[in-house]
Amino acid sequence: MDCQDIKNEIYGYCDDLESSSPSHLEILSHLKECEDCQQDYQLTLAENEVLRDTSDIPVLSPAFTTMVMSALNIGGDLNGQPQNAPKESMIASIFKRKIWLGGGLALAAAVIALCLHIPHLPQLGTNIKVADTYGSVSYEQPVPNVIAKQESQSSPLEQIEPAAIEKTEPKATTANKSNYKVTSTPTPTDTSRLPSIASAAVSRGQAEQFTITDEDIALGADNTRDLAGIYMDWTQDNGAGNKSADSIEAYVTPLNMPERFKLIQSFNSEDNWTIYDYASLDGKESVHLTIAPSIEPTRGAKTLNISGQETIVTLTRYIQVGDQKYTVTYTGDLSADDLTNLANTVQFTGEVK
Amino acid sequence: MLTDEMLTARVLCGEVSAFEELINRYKMSVFTIIYRMTGQYQEAEDISQDVFITVYQKLHQFDNSKKFAPWIHRIAINTCISSLRKKNKVILLNFDESYNNQYESQYHFNYGDPDLFLRRNELRAEIKTALKALPESYQLVLALRYQLDLDNQEIADTLGVNKENIEVKIHRARKSLRKMLLKNWEEKGDKDGLSGY
Numbered sequence: 001m002d003c004q005d006i007k008n009e010i011y012g013y014c015d016d017l018e019s020s021s022p023s024h025l026e027i028l029s030h031l032k033e034c035e036d037c038q039q040d041y042q043l044t045l046a047e048n049e050v051l052r053d054t055s056d057i058p059v060l061s062p063a064f065t066t067m068v069m070s071a072l073n074i075g076g077d078l079n080g081q082p083q084n085a086p087k088e089s090m091i092a093s094i095f096k097r098k099i100w101l102g103g104g105l106a107l108a109a110a111v112i113a114l115c116l117h118i119p120h121l122p123q124l125g126t127n128i129k130v131a132d133t134y135g136s137v138s139y140e141q142p143v144p145n146v147i148a149k150q151e152s153q154s155s156p157l158e159q160i161e162p163a164a165i166e167k168t169e170p171k172a173t174t175a176n177k178s179n180y181k182v183t184s185t186p187t188p189t190d191t192s193r194l195p196s197i198a199s200a201a202v203s204r205g206q207a208e209q210f211t212i213t214d215e216d217i218a219l220g221a222d223n224t225r226d227l228a229g230i231y232m233d234w235t236q237d238n239g240a241g242n243k244s245a246d247s248i249e250a251y252v253t254p255l256n257m258p259e260r261f262k263l264i265q266s267f268n269s270e271d272n273w274t275i276y277d278y279a280s281l282d283g284k285e286s287v288h289l290t291i292a293p294s295i296e297p298t299r300g301a302k303t304l305n306i307s308g309q310e311t312i313v314t315l316t317r318y319i320q321v322g323d324q325k326y327t328v329t330y331t332g333d334l335s336a337d338d339l340t341n342l343a344n345t346v347q348f349t350g351e352v353k
Numbered sequence: 354m355l356t357d358e359m360l361t362a363r364v365l366c367g368e369v370s371a372f373e374e375l376i377n378r379y380k381m382s383v384f385t386i387i388y389r390m391t392g393q394y395q396e397a398e399d400i401s402q403d404v405f406i407t408v409y410q411k412l413h414q415f416d417n418s419k420k421f422a423p424w425i426h427r428i429a430i431n432t433c434i435s436s437l438r439k440k441n442k443v444i445l446l447n448f449d450e451s452y453n454n455q456y457e458s459q460y461h462f463n464y465g466d467p468d469l470f471l472r473r474n475e476l477r478a479e480i481k482t483a484l485k486a487l488p489e490s491y492q493l494v495l496a497l498r499y500q501l502d503l504d505n506q507e508i509a510d511t512l513g514v515n516k517e518n519i520e521v522k523i524h525r526a527r528k529s530l531r532k533m534l535l536k537n538w539e540e541k542g543d544k545d546g547l548s549g550y
Binding site: 052284333 | 361362363364365366367369372373376377380381384385388394398401402405406409413414417473476477480481484495498499500523524527530531534
């Protein structure tokens with residue numbers, strides 16, 4: 001080894017002084033003979049001392065853990081169950097943010113523009129015309145005449161028009177309630193061509209408030225792309241509106257959730273939204289249902305989640321309880337097929353006002 | 354002992370104490386990263402709290418087949434960047450000695466030789482000055498490597514880049530540190546910065 005070799009190896013050598021590898025022994029031998037390299041070695045050790053020195057890091061408050069738990073308001077009940085589970089519906093989270101108003105208006109504008117642009121779309125007849133903003137093709141899908149039960153559809157992107165929802169007779173066990181079953185309608189096979197309204201709204205909302213530019217990130221030019229991709233934000237507004245699963249005043253309640261899912265959190269927002277967060281017992285899957293009063297049909301779409309690295313599938317359907325129409329948005333880290341199957345399974349019951 | 358990933362699964366099933374355990378495991382590393390980036394105790398503590406709140410709320414997005422540590426450290430870095438950006442603050446990696454009076458460093462000083470003691474302190478200060486002059490990206494990888502004692506793969510997972518990139522980055526950072534140190538000595542006319550060390 002010559003001096004140049006030592007200069008190249010010295011950092012690794014100093015990081016692992018206890019090694020007895022042949023190269024280490026060679027370096028050690030060289031250092032004993034070469035004064036310049038010995039000085040280089042001493043300076044590297046001094047640098048390492050400074051780099052490793054954490055003596056200036058203050059001691060974190062002993063109450064830190066308690067403060068975080070208090071901030072999360074998850075003291076837990078007698079059964080050890082949290083009052084607020086670690087589930088914040090992505091959709092709810094997005095709409096709780098400041099971009100809610102702008103995003104909502106933009107979404108409404110997009111829907112209106114779509115309706116104006118596609119004059120057939122609002123006409124709810126025996127056929128559903130699915131707009132395709134990317135071309136002149138329009139798909140005509142017949143609506144089944146009798147819709148008394150859900151049909152299993154495997155398409156990841158589905159849309160239920162209000163006309164496709166029919167009331168079913170309430171069961172004896174729910175005398176004061178009305179059950180409504182939701183059906184799905186056939187969807188175009190070329191779903192990749194469908195306009196992604198929800199996706200645009202999510203992306204736009206995210207971009208308005210959370211964009212990080214390359215030069216803004218501390219990691220330098222070669223790392224910024226990666227960091228920007230995993231940028232995250234959150235809402236701390238998870239306290240006032242939350243209620244335990246037992247005390248929720250649900251406007252609409254989902255039934256028939258698969259047994260592997262456990263209700264983690266549910267709450268009503270000020271806008272009469274009802275949000276249900278479920279997690280599978282193994283902790284690997286989660287599903288969020290957002291039920292919002294709605295009369296505007298929008299289309300379910302595949303959306304990117306906040307981190308932009310994982311695909312969160314969103315599926316939108318419409319139900320009707322009494323005179324009130326609701327938009328039900330399913331969001332989860334399931335596959336599109338699993339989420340669709342789940343949506344086909346779930347039924348709803350609600351108070352008739 | 355339960356792994357981090359097992360704890361996350363338990364949290365998702367509603368076990369509060371599992372999240373407390375995660376906080377206890379990671380509060381110091383999270384705080385260290387953020388303190389190095391902010392240089393302010395209170396701010397670092399506040400942001401650290403935000404990090405754990407974020408982690409709790411985003412836990413359902415965590416891929417349980419992967420390691421938890423890089424995930425939470427990544428959130429810590431991004432939350433800190435976000436917080437500093439909202440305050441229009443310059444991001445800095447702090448290696449000041451503001452707390453050194455309280456927390457004595459554990460150096461093997463030769464207290465019998467005042468000159469040597471002073472010279473070593475001076476050298477440490479010079480290295481810290483050089484360190485602070487490095488690009489933030491270099492400071493961050495050095496902090497992750499030497500302050501948190503993460504290996505290259507762990508740093509790569511934290512920053513979402515490949516391991517080779519980190520190896521190169523750390524090597525360049527070390528070279529830059531040395532270059533900066535020698536440059537400062539040259540400007541001071543101190544051609545033998547190591548004398549007496």
